Amino acid sequence: MPKRPNWRAVKIHRNYTMEEAARALGVAKGTLARWIKSGDLPALTDHRPFLILGKDLQEFAARRKKVKQSCNLAECYCFTCRAPREAAGKIADYWQASAKTGHLEALCGTCNRLMHKRFSLACLPEMRAVLDLTIRQAPRPIGKCR
């Protein structure tokens, strides 16, 4: 089963039973029942089998679709805030991670937790223009530590 509901598979001019709706979205029947019970997903529950209008199902699935958040150059994704955040004081540590990528470490401007970001070395000059970068030595791989 796919992990992400496929709302494009839902036809708006069709009615779905619980089984059909679960199959169309690629979720378990229990998940669907929970959505109906919580009132998030409207359904016709007066008679069995319960029916879900295709239009309702599609609107619900589209609402649940997560919006991908991308960071701009001066931002890192903060896992604590669950959003792109600017580095505190626009200060970040940088080291070269590989021949083509750099690694950025900064404190979140909102919650002060550590954030990380990988980026292409081609972006380094632009990155330097927006952030105060401190260049560090790359940490040694764990396997080579003594």
Ligand SMILES: [Zn+2]
């Ligand atoms: Zn944060």
